Amino acid sequence: MDQAEGIRNVIKLQNQQMTPKARVITITSGKGGVGKSSVAVNLAVQLRKLGKRVIIFDADLGLANVEVMFGAIPKYNLSDLIYQGRDIREIITPGPMDIGFISGGSGIVTMNNLTKDQISYLVHSLSKIDELADVILIDTGAGVSDSVLEFVIASPEVILVTTPEPSSLTDSYSLLKALYRNPGFIKNGIQIHVVANKVNSVQEGKLVYDKLESVVSQFLHGTLHYFGMIPQDAVIEKAVRQQKTVSLMAPESNISNAFRVLANNLVNEEQEQFIMRRGFSQFFSNILTRK
Numbered sequence: 001m002d003q004a005e006g007i008r009n010v011i012k013l014q015n016q017q018m019t020p021k022a023r024v025i026t027i028t029s030g031k032g033g034v035g036k037s038s039v040a041v042n043l044a045v046q047l048r049k050l051g052k053r054v055i056i057f058d059a060d061l062g063l064a065n066v067e068v069m070f071g072a073i074p075k076y077n078l079s080d081l082i083y084q085g086r087d088i089r090e091i092i093t094p095g096p097m098d099i100g101f102i103s104g105g106s107g108i109v110t111m112n113n114l115t116k117d118q119i120s121y122l123v124h125s126l127s128k129i130d131e132l133a134d135v136i137l138i139d140t141g142a143g144v145s146d147s148v149l150e151f152v153i154a155s156p157e158v159i160l161v162t163t164p165e166p167s168s169l170t171d172s173y174s175l176l177k178a179l180y181r182n183p184g185f186i187k188n189g190i191q192i193h194v195v196a197n198k199v200n201s202v203q204e205g206k207l208v209y210d211k212l213e214s215v216v217s218q219f220l221h222g223t224l225h226y227f228g229m230i231p232q233d234a235v236i237e238k239a240v241r242q243q244k245t246v247s248l249m250a251p252e253s254n255i256s257n258a259f260r261v262l263a264n265n266l267v268n269e270e271q272e273q274f275i276m277r278r279g280f281s282q283f284f285s286n287i288l289t290r291k
């Protein structure tokens with residue numbers, strides 16, 4: 001039995017003991033600054049309003065946007081769990097409406113070098129999160145890097161945020177191209193929801209999606225799912241400056257209503273179709289056993 005097989009057996013055993021599983025959704029983009037973190041925090045608030053228990057996992061090593069938008073500074077991060085033996089509950093920082101927030105910190109970078117015991121402990125700890133959340137939203141960095149692709153490939157569902165800017169569309173396409181060419185990618189194994197952010201009308205949102213969908217179907221023979229649009233709205237900037245989430249600061253604004261529609265779409269899907277709920281520990285085991 002090789003190392004990877006040994007780890008897979010440990011994970012399988014741990015997963016068998018754990019029910020039910022959380023819905024894991026990775027939020028990503030081809031280009032920075034298009035609104036990934038805004039989508040993550042506002043979707044979290046709107047899902048929470050619909051009664052879902054939500055945890056945001058911040059795997060973005062760049063700016064700590066989620067922390068700013070939530071006004072919540074985590075005391076510990078994933079590395080403290082792996083290397084300092086912190087309990088999983090200690091690394092979950094409570095944000096507004098009891099939305100949990102976990103910072104990946106440098107734990108994401110060092111994930112390549114974990115021992116079998118550390119992996120086993122990590123997966124066991126993370127499986128407890130499946131009992132604490134119905135939905136886990138993962139905020140990744142932007143662009144085509146190995147760690148972003150690893151996160152996307154390991155997720156059953158992905159939200160790809162794009163804007164009408166030509167460079168955002170071409171970068172979204174580059175990310176999808178890299179994904180489709182990655183040997184670990186299983187076509188039809190991942191549902192890719194596209195959000196058109198910073199648009200001026202419903203029509204523009206659909207147009208942005210249609211442009212992306214047409215190149216993806218023509219050149220990659222892939223399928224995407226249109227998830228909806230978020231209008232360009234200065235009120236979100238005001239909320240960020242005040243370290244607040246716009247869905248809480250201005251709940252009846254156009255932009256908050258658009259985030260509510262996205263959350264409703266996600267929840268309605270659960271009733272209408274089979275959603276893969278492999279859970280958070282399975283998500284990490286997918287990443288770790290591929291290494």
Ligand SMILES: Nc1ncnc2c1ncn2[C@@H]1O[C@H](COP(=O)(O)OP(=O)(O)OP(=O)(O)O)[C@@H](O)[C@H]1O
Nearest residue numbers: 032033034035036037038065198231232233236237
């Ligand atoms: N719909 C919108 N209307 C107006 N401004 C927006 C909208 N969505 C996001 N923004 C603004 O765009 C900026 C970038 O947003 P955000 O931090 O969510 O992007 P990101 O993709 O997570 O960025 P990064 O690549 O740095 O992680 C922020 O100042 C945010 O307030």
